[in-house]
Amino acid sequence: MxxxxxxxxxxxxxxxxxxxxxxCTTVCPVAAVTTDxxxxxxxxxxxxxxxxxxxxxxxxxLKLCLNCKRCEVACPSGVNIADIIQHARMKAGEGQRASLRDTMLANTDLLGMVANLVAPVANATLGLAPTKLVMDSVMAIDKHRTFPAYSRTKFTTWFKRHAAKEQDAYPNHVSYFHGCYVNYNFPKLGQDLVKLMNAVGYGVHLLDKEQCCGVALIANGLYKQAKRQARTNADSIRKSVKDDHLTVLTTSSSCTFNLRDEYPSLLGVDTSDVRDGIMIATRFIYNLVDEEKIKLIFKQDFKKRMAYHTACHMQRMGWQLYSIELLRRIPGLDLQVLEQECCGISGTYGFKKENYERSQAIGSILFKHIEDAKVEAVITDCETCKWQIEMSTGLPVENPISVLADALDVEATRRANGLQI
Amino acid sequence: MVTNEIYKKEYDVIIIGGGATGAGTARDCALRGLSVLLVERDDYSTGATGRNHGLMHSGARYAVTDGESAAECIKENMILRRIARHCVEETDGLFITLPEDDLAYQQTFVEACGRAGIRAEVIAPDEARAIEPSVNPDLIGAVRIPDAAIDPFRLTVANLLDARINGAETLNHHEVEGLIVNQGRAEGVKLHNKLNGEHVEVRGKVVVNAAGIWGQRIAKMAGVNISMFPARGALLIFGHRVNRMVINRCRKPANADILVPDDTVCVIGTTSDRIPIETVDDMRVTREEVDVLLKEGIKLAPSLATTRVIRAYAGVRPLVASDDDPSGRSISRGIVCLDHAKRDGLEGFITITGGKMMTYRLMGEIATNAVCAKLGNSKPCITATLPLPGSEDDAPSQSDATKRYSFGERAAIGRHGSLAARIEKDNDIDNALVCECEGVTVGEIKYAVHQLHVQNLVNLRRRTRVGMGTCQGKLCSCRAASLLGEFNHDVKRAQKDLATFLDERWKGMRPVAWGDTLREAQLTAAIYEGLCGLDQAVSTQRKEDEQ
Structure with a gap:
């Protein structure tokens, strides 16, 4: 000693x-817009x-904290500032029950599962003015918000029906942690990933058991449930990485950050042994391209001007460079890289009535930059940034994987990577 | 009352020394209806009062070696819990036995505590580890006793406030240069006003020497000899609390065997070295002292080895040789009250010394009894039952989680008790934080400056904790200096004050300047010297002043 x-x-x-x-305080998006x-x-x-x-x-x-982690990125002393705040919130929330609203917002998978069954009705109802008013006044979910549309078919259902069988035939393999958004709201992103990975010779496999990563549960104070789900996911990831030697790919920056860093730091679920085996898909693909293990061939006629927005958690991981550099390889893409600003939604934060105005005030700088960039669409690695930017700027927002899949000349790529067409 | 008018009055009693003892004596005298003047050469609680552990002893530490002091301690301990609630945090304490200690001592200790009337409950090592997770897990025995933490700055100020409420006058930055002695009678004091350089005489019927270790000098001015034996103790402050309870070693008192949770920090101490009386003003902490404190400290709480040390400081205990043994071989920690009329044939002069911060109230009572005997006042002492200002029965508590206080409000309630209600908080400026580490608002600074005798930033720190946090004044000192400059309409003085304050902060950081504390100091230097050029501005100003 x-x-x-x-x-x-x-x-x-x-x-x-x-x-x-x-x-840290100078980069805090919340402190910039309110003295509260x-x-x-x-x-x-x-x-x-x-x-x-x-x-x-x-x-x-402290409830006003977005947990955007910009403070941690800025800190020259390596202080996990946002984690300190999250821990204090967790301690304060011990023994308290989350409200119905927060429970509903937090259970993205449960809500998704129900909504999938009745997708057309749910989408129509959730979008209706009277429903919104009821949600606004009774549940305090802001009336300006529209829930992301629910898909009729879950991603996992589509995968099992249309893709699972052929995956084993590829020479290389990865696992995919799709997350709730891909599964319930936007299976196309998952389909794009399968399309892209298959084209470069990688078979995609689902984890044994995947549950919602729990990022929204943590934000809404449902820690016990978050911990249970984290354990399930950690076990599945460990099996994939350790036993099957398959890297686990993701397409959502917040899920990724949660699995890698917040499981151990906030929930006490240790994932450090498999941390390096979990990564956002663009990083995995970029490294393969960089090491010349795979080739990507893009369509000649793909012509678009788009802006890349770095999601806060993407910046916390320092991985935006992989997405940006990969996108820059698309010849027809005029890519405008936006200065990193917080969009203000922070998952479920911006859905809450009490946060709506603050959320929009925070995002206003980013929205202005997007407007000035004169682009036809925005690209980002985070689905909640997508909802916020779409609602606030009217522009469509896409995941880098979807843009890559869209621009990809699949047949040429398959050939270039030695696959039969 | 303006200072000049204070000088002109004649007082029943003039008290020399603005430590806890002087303040307690002033309060007691004022409550018994005497007209009182207290003078302090520097700031209140600058000496031993502000330079100890901040430990509210249960008396257990003295139980085995000095049963009388132990009994005094526990009695005063229980009184302070009632009358000084806002200065006390009731943490309880542990006396732990480590494998290298003799477990048999525990039995001796518990029995001695019993004799002194101190609750001492032997608990299993497992229970000790559960209630105090930071404790050395190797412990083989533990005793729970009613130690607590106390803030000596607050305690002193609360006593002074009450003295003033009851008509006393108090002057800080007034040094006694001599006593007015006339025909074998002390009739007053000669003062040097260190704020404006003025020299004045003030008259009083009785002069009480409550100057702690400096009491020997004061007595000498009156031609009286007291043999004091200064015992120096050094302490270290850590950046945050690692412990919830006071942790002591269950063995004969030795170096660095007490760890106290004080407010936002914890303090390990002390060393104990006899020093020559000529060196009592040198408070620098040596490397050897720091080493001993750390080496012994980690035996109480191992995590101290990896906890940031933000500051080191030292104080001097005013131990007195008993009159029948001037050699100093038998030194008492007990209270010594000398009536120099009986002892030395000098009327109107009383010395109150020895004792401990813990027994300041009792010392005040004893001194006041002696003063009253001389003046023929027969009013009884009520300081044991009358709460101090801020600690009234209905005072709010910083721990009341049902109240939605802001960070600054809660911290202010912790510091001022019910008097926090006097702090302005009606607008954003008053609520703005000056000291972010310790939650001191502009409103609290206004209150301190206008009502708690603040002349400079060091005074302000003692009243509010400005600059006592992790950054040691980096962010708050310029803000606070700016406020003082505004209140005093003197920017140049504020600038000099700022430089002095930062130097004083660095003095305490220097012996522990490594790791993050060194980084902190470097950033402070970069801001104030590199960026603002404060050192140059001050030296230019000094040259101008000299010309």
Whole structure:
């Protein structure tokens, strides 16, 4: 012990490594638009010292934190500021029940499962003015918001029916953690991934058991449920990575960040042994292209001007470069890379009536940049950014995988990668 | 009252020393209807009062070696819980036995506690680990006792406030240069106003020497000899609390065997070294002291080895040689009250010394009794039952989770108790945080400056905790200096004050300047020297002043 004396400074989430430089507060999108929120430095490391003394010092204003992690990206001292805030919220929420609204918003998979069965009705109803008014006044879900449309057929159903059988025939293989959005709302993104991976010789496989990653559960205070689901997912991922030696690909930045980093840091579910085996698909594909293991051939007639928006959690992982560099390989794509700004939705945050105005105020800088970029569509790795940008700018938003799949000359690519057509 | 008028009055009693003892004496005297002046050469609680553990002893530490002090402690401990609620955090404490200690001592200890009237409950090591997770897991025995944490700055200020409410006058930054002695009678004090350089004389019927270790000098001015034996103790402050309860070693008192959770930090201490009386003003902490504190400290709580140290400081205990043994071999930790009329034939002069911060109230009571005996006042002492301002029965609590207080409001309630209601909070500016680490608002600073005798940033720190947090004044000192400059209409003075304050902060960081504390200090230097040029501005100003 004595020889290790004061060689390092260890504190929960590094809160005591903070030198109070306040850079985090200058990049906080919430502090920029409201004085009700004390900013990450105050809410995080400063507040933590007082909460250690007495948890009565927990300030309800911490609920305004988006958990966008921009503070953590900016911190020169490696303090996990947003995690400190999340932990304080978790502690304050112990023994408290989440509201019906929060439970509904948080259970993206449950809601999705029900809505899938009655997709046309659900879509029509959720979009109706009277329904919106009821949700606004009774459930405090803001009337400006429209729930993302539900698909008639789940991605997993489509996969089992149309794709599963042929996957084993490919020379290489990966697993796919599709997430709730792909499964219930937008199976096309999953189909695009299968199309793309197949074209470069990779068979795609589903995990043994996949549940909602739980990012919305954490945000809405349903920690026990989040932990249960995290354990299930961690087990499935471990089987894929360790036993089957298959990398687990994802197409949603927030799910990815949650699986890799928030499972251990917030939920105490250790995924560090398989962390390197979970990655966003663009990173996996970029590395293969870079190492010249695969080739991508794009259509000659693909011509589009699009803007890339870096989702906050994508930036936290530092992976936006993979998406951007991969997209830049599409000859016909005039790609405008936007300065990183938060869109303001932060998953379910912006759906809540009390957050609507703040959410839009936060996003306004980004919306202006998008407008100035004069593009026909926006590209981002996060589905909730997509909803926010579509609602706020009227432009369509796509995942990089869909853009790549759309621009891909499938036959030429298959040939180039030595596959039979 | 303006200072000049204070000088002109004649007082029943003049108290020298603005530590806890002087403040407690001033309060007691004022409550008994005497006219009181308290003078302090620096700021209130600058000496030993503000330079200890912030531990509200149960007395258990003294139980085996000094039963009388132990009994005094537990009695005062229970009184302070009632009268000084807002200064006290009732944490309880543990006396732990480690494998290298003799477990048989525990039995001796518990019995001695019993004799002194201290609740001492032997608990299993497992239970100790459960109620205090930071404790050394290797412990083989633990005793739970009613130790607590106390804020000596708050305690002193609350006593002074009550003294003032009851008519006392108090002057800080007034140094006693001599006593007015006339025909074998002390009749007042000669003062140097260190704020404006003025020299004045103030008259009083009785002079009480409550100057702690500096009391020997004061007595000498009156031609009286007291032999004090300064014992220096160094302490370290960690950046946050690692412990919830006070942790002590269950063995004969030794170096660095108490870890106290104080407000947002925890403090390990102390060393104990006899030093020559000439060096009592040198409070620098040495490398050897830091090493001992860390080495012993990790035996109480191993996590201290990897916890950031933000500051080191030292204080001097005013131990007194008993009159029948001037060699100093038998030194008492007990209270010593000397009536110099009886002892030295000097009328109107009383020295109250020895004792501990814990027994300040009792010392005040004893001194006041001696003053009253001289003045023929027979009013009884009520300080044991009358709550201090801020600690009234209906005072709000910082721990009340049912109230939606802002961070700053809650912290202010923790510091000022019911008096926090006097802090303005009606607009965004008053609610803005000046000190983000400790939650001090503009409103709280206004309150402190206008009502708690604040002349400079160091004063302000003692009243509010401005600059006491992790950043040691990096962010708050310029904001606070700007407010002081505004209130005093003197920007140049504020600038000099800012430089002095930052130097004072660095002094305490320097002995522990490694790792994150060094990074912190470097960033502070980069901002104030590199970016703002404060060092140059101050040296230019100094040259101008000299010309």
């Amino acid at each position: 004595a020889e290790r004396m004061q060689l390092c400074n260890i504190s929960d989430n590094n809160f005591e490594q903070c030198t109070k430089c306040s850079i 929120y004390p900013g990450p430095k105050q809410a995080g490391p400063d507040g933590e010292r007082y909460r250690l003394k007495d948890h009565a010092y927990y300030d309800k204003a």
